[in-house]
Structures are given as C-alpha cells and as structure tokens.
Amino acid sequence: MIVTSFDDGIDLADRIPAGATVGLIGCAGCASACGTGDTKRLEAVAAALPPDRRILFSVSAEIPCDGRALRLFARSIDRFEEAEFLIVLACEAGARSAGDLAWRRPGGPATVVAPLRTTGFVWRRADGRDLPACLFCTECVVPDRATACPVAGCPVHRRDGPCQERADDRCIVDAASACAWLEHAPAAETAAPGPAGGEREPGFHPLRLPALVAPTPPDAAGCEALAAFLPALSGGTLFLEETGGLPILHIAHLFNGSRSRHGVALGIALHARDKNAVALSADLAAAAALGASAAFLVEFAEVRAGVAPALTTVELARLARRHLGPAAAIVVANRFDHPADRALLLAQRAAGATHAVATGPPPRAPLPAGMALLVRRDAACPADLTAGDLLHRLGPRRGA
C-alpha cells in the first residue's frame, strides 16, 4: 500500500475562499488504512472547514488513483459538477487522477487541494508492521512475485541472502522480528545460477593454513604486536581487514618483508561498509601487486546497527576473483542452516568463492562442487590485537 501522512501545514481555510463550494474525496483503500483518507478523517476535515465553505458531497472512493474508476464515481456523485474545490485525501496518484478529472470536467475545471503527503510504498503485515514493499531495484529476487520481497523486508536491504553472522533465525538488526530472507527467500534451486567455470576440485586454489583474520592495527604499537605474532602463523595466511585503523595497504607493505620471512601468505579481508566498487577495486589491485593470494569476505560490525553494505558478498567475490586472479582462494562465511544459506553459497560459488567457513554448526549436506570447507578454530592471538568475533583462526576441515 501507499503510505500517506496528513500535512498539517496546509491551511485549508486559507486555500479555499469563503463562500466556495467544496467536495471531499477520500480514498477507501491505502489512505483509509493509513487513517488519512477514511470516513473519520473526512468527517474531521469537514468539521474543520469554516462553515461558510459549503460542502456539497463527501465520499470515500475505492482506488481513486485509477482515473477510470474516479470518472465513474464522479458521474454518480450528486452535484460533482458544482464543486469549485475538491479536497482529495489520497496519495499522490489519487490526487493526480482527481486533478486530471477536475481539469477535464465538463462543468469547468475545479481546484484540487491535496493535503496528504505520500511517504512510502509498504506492505502492511498481519501484525500491523509496515515494511517496504519494493525498492524499485528492478532486479527481482522473487521472479514470480509470489512472496514478499526479502530485499525490501531486510532492514539493511541485503540483496544476496541472509546475514551469515546471525545466531538464529531472527534478524541481527531487529531481534524482535524474523529474518526476511529466511521467511521469504526463494528455494536454492530456483535462485542460484549454475556453477561458473566448470567443476573445480577442492584445493585447486590453495589456501595456506592456519589463517588469521586480523584488523589493521591502530598504531605503531599494534603493528609491533602483530609482527611479533607472525612466527606463530608460519606457513599460513594473514588476512588483513581494514577496521578504521591504519590503511590496509600501508600495513601490508610494512609487513611484506617479515611476512615473506616467516612464509605467511597475504590475504585481504573485504567488506563493503564504506567503499564502493571503484575503491574496492583499487584496494584489490594494490593487494594483488603486493602478492595477495586470498580474500575473505567478512561482515562488518555496523550492519547490526542498520548500516547497509554498498555491495553484496556475491559482488565482492566477483570483484576479488577479477583482481586476484584465477588461482586466488576466496573465502566466504556460511551458516549452513537454511535453504537461503545454501542459495547464497551457490551464488557466491558461481561468482568465484572457493572456500566456506561455517559460522554455526557444520553443514549436514555436502558443499557445492568446487568448494572446500573450513572450520573455525579457537582464536589464539595477541591480546592487544583482539577485535572480538572478527578475529578468526582457520584450519582445514577436521578429517579432511
């Protein structure tokens, strides 16, 4: 439905001169549900008009936004032709339909006064909550429109799938409601494109383990602590993640020598909190020049506060593949808990992801062909580097 609010700033008595004849047209649909065009509101508007404005009729019409219906109503409304002013309590579309009709009226044009503001396009759930009905992105993830759009329903409008850092089926932004993606996402089979680039064997993109995702240190002391930890990662991969500290590429450059010395591969932990595709492409290109051979697509903490990512994980995977080359390992996180999780994984794989790390219980079903599973181990890292749950230590799948 279309959401409208009453604009108290419009002074009807000021717009409509004394002695004028007035007709009131409300909307029995959306505006009625919003309480802005229903019969009660019409009564209130009629009562608020000074008595020297003569009200000829007051109607609450269904779909006044359809000019054809409005024209039919107008024919059956007694004294429609006599009204000099039409107060239209409907959305922008309804007001424009009425304006069109008023302009072409055989009895001469009437002036339309529309005191409602159109503020949104929502679906009203059974529990009375309003969620955006459509973002007009034109890239429908529910091609048959058979269900509510999960993109519109998600508070951060994720376009790829459910958040993989969630603890359960509830939204990580608004714990009071269920995850829109889990409620409404299409089945994995219908949503995911087929495997891109043919079947690939696990290990084709060697990820050197163990691996650590480390936030970029905020200062020189942090840099020293991280450098001191490199021996412990010997033979593994250090994923650097930019979290507001020193620039990621600067750190990578600083560590290049000691990293090579300890045989630690460079990886880049990517997210799209405050960088768009152009900025991220620059980071990835620079990282590739520094010898980065892996990328880890991570969630950023502000998502929980409702900050929307600029790019999806699928788009990130595609970007990383393009810049890091065909041999790079691209790691994604997955909760392996819901068909929507699998749909996301399939899409990520198609975009270039090679490894998945379980953020919850290990998966019950086998991974998609061409992907390897990583499990999260206990993090053991310098205390002054700790960034809570963003710090991971990855190892090979147990028994693999």
Add this chain to the structure above:
Amino acid sequence: MNPPLPPLSDDFFDPRPGVRLLLSGAAAAARGAWEAGVGFALTYPGSPVVETYEALAAPDGPAAARCRVAVNEHVAWHEAFGYALAGGRSLVVMKHVGFHVANDPAHYSAVLGVRGGMVAVVGDDPGATCSTGEFDVRFHALHAHLPVVEPSDVEEARALARAAFELSESEALPVLLVMPSGLCHGVGTAAAGPVDAPRAGLAFRASPDYTSVGGRAVRLRERLFRKIDLLARGERPLPFPVATFLPGDGPDLIVAPSVQLPTVAEWLVRRGLSGRVPVWSPKLTYPLPVAEFARVLAATGARRILCVEPLEGFLEHQIGVWLARRGGPAPELHGKDLVPAAGELSSVRVGAALARFLGLPEEPPSPESGAAPREGTFCPGCSHRAFFHMLRGALRPGDVIGGDIGCSSLPPHHSDWLTCMNSGASIAAGVARAVASATADAAQGSGRAQRVVSLIGDSTLLHGGLQTVLECAQTGSDQLLFVLDNGWTAMTGHQPTPATPDGRDGRTPGAPAVDLRGLLAALGVRDLHELDPFRLRGGRAMIRRLLERAPGFACVIVRRECRLQSTRRARSEPPPPWRERFMIVPERCRACGECYAVLTCPAIDADADGIARIDPLSCSGCGICRDACPNGAIVRLRERSRFAPADPAEPPPPSAAGQAAAGDGPPHPAMAAAPDPFSLILTGLGGQGVLTAGRLLRHALAARKLAGWDNRGGAQRFGHVAAIIRATAEPGAPLSLDIPPGAADALLALEASEALRFLDRAGPRTLVLLDRFVLVPTNVRRARGSHPSADEVAARFRARGAAVALDDFRARAAALSGDARDASLLMIGRLAALTGMPDEAGIERAATARERRVIAAGRAAAGGGWASPV
C-alpha cells in the same frame, strides 16, 4: 341498476357481519376458522397456504396467542388433534407435501375421531408453482377416510371453513379443506359472518376408544367406515349445501369441483351455452355424495359425464366405482382422458377439454410467449448466493451435492437432487456409503473418488433433519453437511424457527432460542465448524480443507441472517450517516461473466458485449460481487448522506396533476368503452411491489364484484409475480379467476419480458404499459442465452393489435420519490389517465396521501409527453 355493494373492509378481524372483506382464498379460510371460534391454530409454513396462518396469527391481532408455528406438520397435526380431543376447535394448516409428513397422525385421528372440531386446511399445488411436486392430496382421503371439502371461490373458502368445524363436530371426524394454489392465491371478497368466541373450560375425558390396538383397532375402523358411508348416502345433515348445480338440458353433464366451477361457467357463457349444459360442483368431494349425485343424474338424464378436476381424477375415480357398483346402464365417463392430469389447469386448457367433450371447434392455439421460464433466485445480498459461489469454487467435477428444501434450493443453487424436506443429508448418507465402497474397490488410496456434500436449511434441520444428523454422526457417514442458517423460515415469508434469535420474533417473547451448534454437538457431531458466507476467500479455503479431511461426518453451520429481514429492521432505524455503493468500472471489466452469469446477482446486468454494470436501484450493497470479480473491476464508494439534497423532488400536487390529466383528450381507442368485466394484469418480479399495487387496485375497483388471483411464487425473490384482477358491475355474472384468451383490458408490466407470459390474454382491446427494465432470468444467464428486449416485447404485443406504451417507469419513480418500487403507482396513474379505470373516487379510497401523489404524477405524464401508447 344493481344495488350498491356492502362496504369493503381491510380488517381481517372486522366483527361487523355483512361487510365485504378483501381476502385471498387462503386468508378467507382463516377468516372462516376465526368466525368458528377456533381455539388453537397450528402450521408448518408452506405455500400456497402460508397466508391462512399468517392472517390469523397477525402479531398485533387478537388471535396471535392462539397460533403457533410448529416444528413440523406431524407435530402440528398431533397438537391440533389433542386440542380437539379435549373438546376444542383446532385448525392445522399445511401444504400438500406437508400432509405427507402428517399422514400417520392423520390416519389415527380419523380412526379415533374427535370431540371438538378439527379442520385441516391443505393447499394443493397444480403446476408445482411453489413446490417441488404436484401430488393430489385428496387421494390420501381415500385411505385415511377423512371427509374432504372443496370451495370454489373466496367467499366459499370462508363459508366452508366455518362450516367444516360444524361438520367435524357432527361427524366426530377431522375434515380436510383442500384448496389449489389458484384459489389460495385468488383474491376476491368474502362476506363477513358473525364471530364466535373460542370455547372455554375445555376438559379431556378419557375413553378406551383412544387406544387403537388389537381388536379395538378393527372395531374403530368399522365405526369409521359407517361414518363415511352415512355421509356418502346423504343420511347425515350437512352444515353447507352439498353441491352447486347449474341446470341445463343437455345429455352431457360436467362435474366441476373447486375453482373449476367459475371457469367452466364463464366458458359456457362465452360460448353461448349457459343454461344448456348442466354443471354439478360438489362441495363435499370425499366421500362422494352419491345420493345427491344420483338425483342429478336422474334429473339431467345425462348420458355422458366429464369430470373437470385439477391434478388427478379424484371424483372421476369415485364416480366410476359408484357407477360400476350401481350396475345397469351407465353414462359414459370422461375425465383424465380429456383434462390434463399434470400441470396447472388454466382456463385455456379447461376450454380445450370442454370443446372436445362437447364436440365444438377448439379455440385457436395460444401464441408462443417466447418467454424463458423464470424461477425465483437469491435476492441481492443473499447469504446463500455468497455461499454457493464459495462452494462452487471449492468443489471439483464429480463431487456430489445433496440439495434440500428452502430458499437455498433457488437458482443458482447447485445440487444433484432435490425432493422433499430433509432429502439432502439423508440421501447423501446412502450415496456416501456407496461411493466409499467404490473408492475402496478402486483402491485409490486415501483420496476419495467422489466427495459428498449435503445441504440443509436451519428450519428444515429442525423440521426433520435432526434424526438424519444423528444417524450420520452415529454411522460416521462420510459427508460434509452444510447447515444454511439464515435465522428464519425465509422461503415462506420469514416465520420464526425455534432457532430464531430472541427479540427478532415478536411472537414468542422469552422463549429460549435453540443453539444450533450446541444441538448438533449434542447429537454427536464432533467435526463441527462455523462459517460466515460473506468471507469468500477464507470460507473457500476452509471448505477445501474439510473436503480433504479424514473420512467421517463433518458439519459446517453457514451463518448469516436473511438479508431481507436485516434490511427490514434497518428501515425502522435512522439511516447510517455513510452508505456504500458498488460500481463496475467498464474499462476494468473483462466481460468474463463471473458476476453476471456465474454469481447471477439480479442487480447486475450486462450489455451486448458482456460488459457488466450494477443497477443501483436493485443493489443491496453486500459487496460479494466485488470479492468475486477476478479483475478487480468492481469498486466501492462510501457516500456521506448528510450532504445529499435534503428532500427528493416532490411530485406535483394533485390539483396540478388533475389539470394535466384533463389534457389527455379522449380515452385511448383500445379503451373507448368502459368494458365489463374489466380484466387487468399487473406483472413483474418479486420485490417490485406487484402484489402491493395489486391490493391497491383491487381496493380502488371495489365498487364492483371482484375476482382474480395472485401468482406469488417468486414474491420477494425476483421470480415471476402477477396479480390478475377482474371486476364486474354485475354481481350475478360468472367470473372465473383467470382471464380468458384475448380478454385482458390492461396489462401493466414492471419488467417488460414478464408481460410475454400473458401474450395470449392480449388482443386489440388491450392497453399494455411496459417498463423498459428487463432482468435476464438466472437460467438464461447461466446458459449464456438470449432474452427479448423491451422493444421486442412491445413489438410482439403490437402485432396482436394491442396499444403499447413503453417507458422507464422505474427510473422516473426513483427520481420522483427515491423508491423505484413506486413505478407501479406511476403505471396506475397512467392507466387511470388513459382508461378512466380506476376512477378518482376509487384511488381516493384505496391509496394513502403519499401514494396518491405518485399516482397523480403518473396521471400528469400525458401532459409531460411520456409513456404514450402507440
């Protein structure tokens, strides 16, 4: 110059002897019972004798406390019988098929006999105009040995009903007063008789003869045979003339009981045979008054007899037996070889039989009317229409639907059978058992091969359906039973049922209303649900779910009050400030026919391209069509009434109308001479006010002797309705209820195509006033058939030489007074202006001030230049 007739009274309970009461035949029988001091009157409502009870039990009338709508005819008969056993006078009223239900106690009441007077008024229905069958109820008398009395007109209905109580008491037998629907719905005048008070101080006196068992049962039957034999042989005094005899000299004798007497008499007058062919019309038709009949045979020397009877040859059979038993040379006996046994016995069919019997040339065949049969249908806003639309969407081909009696049996209902009361679930129980075994044989797994659904109305459920519910619950009959609870016995005019909520009845204050849900649960129904038929989508989903339930008996109470009743109540309350209207956006309509041909709401019409529109004059505003429309073409408009014009346009005052009427010039050529008898047909659809206008016209013409009849089959339900009105200044002239072919003087049709049903009554002397309004019948809509337009109807009448005025009377009435039903009054005004009938004095006497204003506007129309005959 004939002396002026006694004054006419509208008051059914008028105590003044001699005044003329304008009554239907059914009500006249009630008046007779009232005069006889009936102490207890019972009915189970059924057309055509609904009015017998309704007239007596008028809520504010003096007899209301003596009347009772019983739960069924069986109970009603027993109660009436008990009252008569205790010495009181009791009346029990039922239709012919209701007598089937009461048959068992009827037999025993004859065997035991009564102490007080007991009369059963039973309505027969030749042509099944308001029934599911047209059985001849009189034949039950041959088996039960109950005397049968048959009146031939309205006055006789009153007189014989009164006398039947005396006959019942003198013979200690219940008496059947049998009246066909033609007489029940016939309208005429009856002379009021003195009114006796009901007996007080009644006491039951025990008798061993009240226990019919073993040897005593045989002796009681022997006593019954003796009573009947004495009656037949004329050895018992009758409180009424045993027969009417119209003398003649021919060798041919016509036996014409009941309403066939005036029909035959008028036919003889028209053919110039009056006084030449003898006619015998017995009032006591069982037992055959053989002594009287032997005298008639001897007096006339008849060598040939023709029995003109509706339905089957009841008298023909008795006369044949008697002639054979008498032995010797016997006259030729004709009856059902010439007179049709099935269907209504119209004056045309009687005339054809008489012509053949007497060897006269037959009258030319009637023109084909070309009018499709019109059954009643659900009213706009009817909950049954919504329910059946919901049900249709949930069922699949091959599913079985058992139908039952009541409003729900009207089109566009869906059922695979429809017979008697309680036929739905009972027959379905057998069908369900059969198809269950077929499913098992075919080993089709858990799904049913055929799913069985049955229907029953709330009133029918309480009448006889409870035992079936018990049986189904006990046996786990695999069917889904819908109890269509609209709160009333709606089909017969909204009598209360035991489940009608308190406070809506007006007759049984304080009586507890039956809780249907609790009752069904108590009968053992475990899978029990309730459904609001106006929640179309949710209800359909619920039905779909229940159709796939685990095998067993399930029941759904479909609950919403009859729209007519709730609307009537609403009329007495101040109108709500906002009212709703529905409209079809033509650009959105895809001409799919869902609302017009499937939902078949009478308020929805369609143009030649199939684009539908809602007639605001008929729409009730229920909004079901809006939910049913698959294209979202039906939209709603809520309108604040406060801002509407304060007063509808007032019709011009009578004085101005009179001046305009004076400009009409001479009467139309079709009506140059005031004819006698004056025969008028008023027709239209149920709910258009045909019968109300008919009553007004009869009062306006009451200075003359009146005859005629009403067809009420489709009253209130968009079915065919007509008022046939005949008036003559010659009180002695025979006047049949029906109008002979070509003899109508005026035909007023509030729906143009309904006029076609009376095409054969029209001729060069006929003035036809047609409303342009045409409502295509439900059956034609569903068949996507064609139906004549108003212009085509007018052309057919013009081809018969009639003068036709065609106009949009409904719209004019709505613009004038805000009520489209006033179209009938406008027509009466036009009729008066063009023909002088009815005259000013008659209208002044019959109409209220408001009605006179509208009639005056109709009179003035000639000045306005509309509705002029061509």
